[in-house]
Amino acid sequence: MWLDMFLKSDIDKSINPNVVRRRILRSRLRDRLFALGGLVVMAAACLVLLALLLQLAYDGMGRVSWQFVISYPSRFASQAGILSAWIGTILVMFLTALTAIPLGMGAAVYLEEYAPKNWMTDLIEINIANLAGVPSIVYGLMALGLLVYEFHLGQSFLTAGLTLAMLILPMVIIATREALRAVPPQIREAAYAVGATKWQTVRDHVVPYSMGGILTGMILALSRAVGETAPLITVGALSFIAFLPHSPLTLEFPFLSFQWLFDPFTVMPIQMFNWISRPQDEFHINAAAAGVILLLMTLAMNALAITVRARFRKRIHW
């Protein structure tokens, strides 16, 4: 009887509807305030980006034409184009991907799956993260000293590709490791339990199942490399190239030529940089137009990354 009364009075005390409602109302208000603040901050970020894009499009769109895409640079702004620049960008990206992807994936697979976990690997891990943050101009200086002066690769496509590969290598390694880590240990154990070796487990399961994440990381790293200017200026990009590199395909045996690797190069951001440093306004418009096209290239790469990720996600959900 006494207990019953005690419980009842306690319940009456704690559930006072007015107090509870007021408290909820106050929490709700704070909730809404934060949401509003978040919205403002997000809108500001988006507006700045939009303004930049619109400015670029407004300046450059008028100049973007087929003629602009298929013309060599010229000292007459109205005749200048970006043919050597976009072909250069594609070739340099090709070399960068060809070098950075196998090296980065190999390093990541080793570090994640094979390397013993000790202070040595911890040190390497920390330093890879550090390398990802090193300013790109520093990579340019290193490439100049190593590739141009030491290995005599010249101011060539090869030098440019290798320089950018070094630049994005840490990013590729980090992205690959993240993707590998996302494969649950139960899947590895399943493979080991039927008698697979480590290499079979990695080759047949861990790497294929993390391919979505790996490819996304690669493409994002490459889309960063596409816009790099400083390290390429350092290794000696030419800003005025009115000819194309040697064709990688030839008519005579063996039908492949590597001569182009040693040709002088330019890329889109270098071409833009060159135009923007001219005093004439017409060249500034050219730079904006090239910017529009470079932006489209980057967006296309990002779209590809999203598609790849979506495709792999659909198949694999842990």
Place this chain on the structure above:
Amino acid sequence: MTIHVDVMPAIKAESKALSFYYGGTVQALKSISLALPDRRATALIGPSGCGKTTYLRCLNRMHDLYPGNRYAGAVFLYPDGLNIVDQTIDPIEIRMRIGMVFQKPNPFPTTIYDNVAYGLRIRGSIPRSELDGIVEQSLKDAALWPEVKDRLRELAFNLSGGQQQRLCIARALATGPEMLLFDEPTSALDPTATARIEELVTDLKQRVTIVIVTHNMQQAARVSDYTAFMYEGELVECDRTEKIFTNPSNKLTEEYVTGRFG
């Protein structure tokens, strides 16, 4: 009811004073000597943290995957008397002879067919026709064939939890193991799926030695011939299942099987 007279079955595997240390220092098993009879099911029971899963994972050297783990003592696998935990023996060889089914169904995110065929594929090139036959037989043995025979090329993730677990059993059976280890195979499944797995274990023990870790004492009583009760890393008692559940020799075993603790 007929009285089942069991003439001492042959021993498939036997641990002799097996101790195990996680990370080299934490002792999880204390000198366990236990014989696992051939083509019988042995259940390992005991409260959480008693070392039953640790013991099971010694039997296929699963602990070798993580650094610092250390075994002491021996586990002999018969008929050849190979010492499973001998560090000069490649764990791959052990895992090729002893299959395992895990707590949570863990099919590969590939097709049903490829899941079952994987163990055979890594053992070397097998002609396609032969592979098809073994995959079919394994799925039949795992009582999954009627449900999947028309969709072998579909993804394993589209199966229900219970079907996935039977697929994992088929994957383990495909390589013709001498011994099958089950680590709480039904703890993630509903009662119907659990019943099917138990039925399957009962069928399979005619052909292959089974060791099953379980939290569920009724399950141990239903599927196993022998039951080992473990407590705090030690083997308390191992005997015929009926004896453990009706007339255990040890006071602790009696308290556990009657539900007074654990």
